[in-house]
Amino acid sequence: MTNLAVTKLNKNFGGNQVLKDVSFRVEGAELVGLIGPNGAGKTTLTNVLDGAIKPNSGTVYLNGERIDQLQPFEVARAGLGRTFQVTRSFRRMTVIDNLMVPGLALDHGMSARQLREKGHEVLEFLTMEHLRNDLAQSLSGGQQKLLELGRLLMLDPDIIILDEPFAGVHPRLMKIIYSYIERVNDEGKAIILISHQMDSIFSLCKRLLVLNYGDLIADGPPEEVRNDPKVIEAYLGIDEEEEHYTGVEGGETSEATS
Amino acid sequence: MSRQHIPYYVGALILVFLLAFPFVYTANDYPFIMHLLITGFFYAILTASWSMLAGYAGQFSFGHMGFMAVGAYTAALFSHYLHISPEATNLCTEYAFGDKWLVISNPVGVTSSTLTQDCLTQAKAAWDGKVVVENMPVWLSILLGAIMGAVFGFLIGILVLPLRAAYLALFTLGFSEILRATISAEIDITRGQAGIELPTLFQNGITLFGQHYDKTHKLPPYYVMLGLLLLCLGILAWIAHSRFGLFIRALREDQDAAAALGVNTTRYKVLVFVITSTMAATAGGVFGHYVGIITPNNLVILQMSLVVAMAVIGGIENFVAAAIGAIILEFTLEMLRNSFEIGPITIDMTIWRLVAFGIILMLVLRFRRNGILSPLIEHFTRGHVAKETVAKRMAAAGDAEEGAS
Numbered sequence: 184m185t186n187l188a189v190t191k192l193n194k195n196f197g198g199n200q201v202l203k204d205v206s207f208r209v210e211g212a213e214l215v216g217l218i219g220p221n222g223a224g225k226t227t228l229t230n231v232l233d234g235a236i237k238p239n240s241g242t243v244y245l246n247g248e249r250i251d252q253l254q255p256f257e258v259a260r261a262g263l264g265r266t267f268q269v270t271r272s273f274r275r276m277t278v279i280d281n282l283m284v285p286g287l288a289l290d291h292g293m294s295a296r297q298l299r300e301k302g303h304e305v306l307e308f309l310t311m312e313h314l315r316n317d318l319a320q321s322l323s324g325g326q327q328k329l330l331e332l333g334r335l336l337m338l339d340p341d342i343i344i345l346d347e348p349f350a351g352v353h354p355r356l357m358k359i360i361y362s363y364i365e366r367v368n369d370e371g372k373a374i375i376l377i378s379h380q381m382d383s384i385f386s387l388c389k390r391l392l393v394l395n396y397g398d399l400i401a402d403g404p405p406e407e408v409r410n411d412p413k414v415i416e417a418y419l420g421i422d423e424e425e426e427h428y429t430g431v432e433g434g435e436t437s438e439a440t441s
Numbered sequence: 442m443s444r445q446h447i448p449y450y451v452g453a454l455i456l457v458f459l460l461a462f463p464f465v466y467t468a469n470d471y472p473f474i475m476h477l478l479i480t481g482f483f484y485a486i487l488t489a490s491w492s493m494l495a496g497y498a499g500q501f502s503f504g505h506m507g508f509m510a511v512g513a514y515t516a517a518l519f520s521h522y523l524h525i526s527p528e529a530t531n532l533c534t535e536y537a538f539g540d541k542w543l544v545i546s547n548p549v550g551v552t553s554s555t556l557t558q559d560c561l562t563q564a565k566a567a568w569d570g571k572v573v574v575e576n577m578p579v580w581l582s583i584l585l586g587a588i589m590g591a592v593f594g595f596l597i598g599i600l601v602l603p604l605r606a607a608y609l610a611l612f613t614l615g616f617s618e619i620l621r622a623t624i625s626a627e628i629d630i631t632r633g634q635a636g637i638e639l640p641t642l643f644q645n646g647i648t649l650f651g652q653h654y655d656k657t658h659k660l661p662p663y664y665v666m667l668g669l670l671l672l673c674l675g676i677l678a679w680i681a682h683s684r685f686g687l688f689i690r691a692l693r694e695d696q697d698a699a700a701a702l703g704v705n706t707t708r709y710k711v712l713v714f715v716i717t718s719t720m721a722a723t724a725g726g727v728f729g730h731y732v733g734i735i736t737p738n739n740l741v742i743l744q745m746s747l748v749v750a751m752a753v754i755g756g757i758e759n760f761v762a763a764a765i766g767a768i769i770l771e772f773t774l775e776m777l778r779n780s781f782e783i784g785p786i787t788i789d790m791t792i793w794r795l796v797a798f799g800i801i802l803m804l805v806l807r808f809r810r811n812g813i814l815s816p817l818i819e820h821f822t823r824g825h826v827a828k829e830t831v832a833k834r835m836a837a838a839g840d841a842e843e844g845a846s
Contacts, residue, residue, distance in 0.1 A: 233701055254707070255700035265701055273694035275758075276687075284691045287684040288703035295684075338702055 184211050185246065185262075185341040185373040187232075192241035192251075194224075194231055194397075201227045202238070203397040209342065209373045214364070216388035216405070217377045220417060223394040225377050226268055229344050233265045234258035246341060260289055264340035268347045268377075270327040274320035278311060279303075281319055281330055285338035298337070305333045308366070309359060325356040332363050342373040349380045361387070385409075393417065447821045452761070459667060463660045475659035477775050481768035482666040483728045486673050488751045490720035492763035493677050496752065497686065498713045499693025501606065503745050504597060504613030505721050507620045510740040511593045512586035512722025513729035514624060517637040519582045520730075522546045525575040530564035544574070550629040576640045583726035590722020591715050598714030602707060605696070617740055624737045636736030639729045662731045669727055670764065673720045677760045680716070689713050750802045756815020766814055774798060 187209040194202040201224045209215055219225055230236040232243060234255040243251040250258050264285075273281050279302050286298035293301070306312040309329045314322065319330060328348060335343055348360050364387060368374055375392075378384050384391065384405075391408040393401040395417040401408045408414055459478075466474065491505045526542045529535055534545040546561040558566070565574060597616060601609050624631045631637055642662050646655040654661050680686050688709045691699040700706045729735040738744075748767075755766020777794035780787060805813060 235697060235701070254705075255697070256703050256705045259701055259703035267698065267701075271695045271698040273691050273698070275694060276690055280687060280690070283687055284699065284704060285702035287687060288705075334702055 185213075185371075186210050186244070187263075187342055187373065188242075188244040189232070190242045190244075192228070192231060192243065193239045194227055194236065195239055201397050202231065202241075205241070205394070205397070205399045207392055207399060207402055209375065212368055212371045212373055213390060214368050214374045214376065214388050216384040216391045217375050217394065218379070218381070218384060218391060219394035222396070223417075224397040225394055226346065227397075228394065229265060229346055229375075229377065232258075232344065233263060256288070259285075259338060259340065262341035263344070264335045264338045264342070265344040266328075266331045266335065266346050266348060268350075270324065270331055272319040272322070272327045272330050275318055277316050277318055278306065278322070278330060279315040282306070282333055282337045285334050289338060291339065302333075302337060305336045308336075309333050309363070323353075325352040328352055329356060329359060329363075332360065336367070340372070342375070343367060344375045344377065346377045347379070348376070349378055349383055357383075445822050448818045455765075456671075463663050472659050475663055477772055478768070479659065479663050479666045479731060480728075481771040482663075482670045483724055484748065484751060484767040484771050485764035486666075486670050486724040487721055487748050488755065488767035489670075489674060489677055489760040489764040490717040490724075491748055492752045492755075492757055492760040493680065493689075494713055494717040495749075496757035496760070496763070497681065497693065498689035498710070500601070500710065500713065501610045502597075502601075502613040502714075503610050503742075503749075504616045505717070505748055506740040506745045507613070507617035508590050508593060508718035508721040509725035509728075510617075510620060510624070510735070510737075511718075511725070512583075512590045513639075513725035513735040513739065514586075514631065514637070515589040515722070516582040516586040516726035516729050517639045517735050518630070519585050520577055520579070520639050521637055522548070523577050524561060525577065526564075526572065528568075528572050530560060532560035532564050548630045551632050551635045576644065579640060579642055579644070579730050582639075583723060583730065586726030586729075587719050587723040590725070591719040593722070594715040594718025595711060597718070598711035601714075602710060614742070614745075617745065618742075621737045621740045624740075631737075634737060636734045638734050639732075641733055642727070642730045662727075666724075666727060666731070669723065673724075674761065674764060676716070676720075681760070685709065685712070750798070752812075754802060754805050754812055756812030756818070758811055759815035759818060762812055762814035762818055766812065770798070 189208070190206050192202050192205040193200070205224075205228065217225055217228070227236065231238050231251070234250065234253050234257065238251055241251070242249060245258075245261050245263055248261055250261050250263065253261065273284065276284075279299065282302040282305060283295075283298060286293070286302065287295065291298075303312060303315065306315050309332065311326060311329060311333070314326070319327065322330060332345075332348065345364070348364075349357055352360065361383075364374060364376070376384065376388060388405060390403065391401065391405050392399060393408060393411070393414050395413075400413045400417060401411045403411075462478070463475065468474070487505060487509060491502070494505070495501045522545055524544045524546065526535070526544045527540070529537075529542050530544055533547060536543045544561055544564075546559045549557055549559045561574065565572070597613065601612055604612055625633050627633070628635075641656045642665060643654075643656050646653055646658070647661045648654070649661070680689075688699065688704050691702075691704055692706055692709055692713075696706050696710075725735075725739075751767040751770050752763040754770060755764070756762030774794055777790050777797065780790045782788070809816065811819075
């Protein structure tokens, strides 16, 4: 069972403290939403969790293994996968080769042929099988998001961090991403979902983490978080005009905070 | 014969032609043409290996001629200073092994007959030809050059780990220039700009198929260099189609994303430097023994630019195209040396050929960014993919229409 334990994580860049004593746990096949205004530290937290940035203090354990001092490839092999806020497909490689990279990087005990077959299955699920030999750079922005998600299916981690998977995606592809999240969650994987689209967050997640200026100001069920005065202040304190867009009150779509 | 196999058949034909050429070509300019081809193969190894480093792995290094020089100078210094003698000189540093002596000559820099000679030369003069001193085996000096190339490739690979794009290019350019300056400055050891001599590849000649070829004949080095080129292309092809090739292409595209997907980017970045620098160093060692001398001019920036230009014109992301481009360009550049006259004006092609070369390079960069040969090869090998994709797209669109109606 997945067990991610983050304890008193601190990170500063120069004098700017981006993460302040952040602690939380993710256990089992949880689907956790991570929200917060711009500059709250969500992406920094993701980068610390995946090993791209080393924390100044604090620990991260994944399934009992300490991962906060590991290199990103070691973290991936330990079972933590992520997507990027701005899509980072291997643009001048074919779609199927994009999928083969994580497949071959991890020793799943599968042959290249078996991995290729798995890649085709993943592409069929993502409705992209007909694009398998296209170069990734020829895909639309939404398809590139799907490709990133497909690479994670090939990586087969225990916990997945999805950074803004819905941003700029066509509604038809949104449905595929929804079914992707449900499928991955049903397979027993934990998911941390970062998004500014509150309707998606509130409909998918059973638990929300709220970051504000590096502080974890709330951790609980969506209904509880929605009514948390600190959360309301964090969002409403940004700009009065954004009040009705933030959706913290009503659970509506928020583009204003993105 | 399917379309995608055409490049392989053409490649096989070229290979047969190159293998047969030394036996079927009989014109008076045989040594010159053979020399051009050997030099072309040398540049093809450098260009193909650089294409793997820069085109496949995205490590735009300007240190490739530096690695070549590491191999050539290692071979040269080894051959120049170490010898095997049946008798002790009692002048040099020497170690007995078996019934022979390993003699280490002392560095005296650039000398003439009137100046101080090194200890071995003095010993030979005293022996008056009665004792025959042997050079070290050529294969061993080339092997040592290759190993030293790998060591330098490893060190540079480690040092450039955090560097990308222009910073990496400048760092490797710095390495190459420092190496050149050091070789030029250490006259006592390297003989500086005068260059250091190496024994020829086959000092006693060689007999092939019952025919003896003396040490100056071009045929044996032709097959050695061609063999090395084929070996390098074979290794590069294996790499390109292995998981290693997949990972270094991912490294080129996005190092952070590759790492996040479990690829040990450090290992593959260093490894690709080691492999390609070993190839460059081996080519340097063989070429040094073929030409018989290596000078610091072999690693001036112009030489590196030539390798880059050959790869760009052939196709930087296809090492076979880059190698073929290098041979064709080496041939063309030499053929264009012949000056000609237009009325009263004499066109000095020794200068103008480089202008023509520069213009071709600029046109390719502007209009054919993946070279001239590489798209041609891809046209055949990936043509079926495009057709298949279009068919699948149309089928998908047809299904969608049916579903809608």
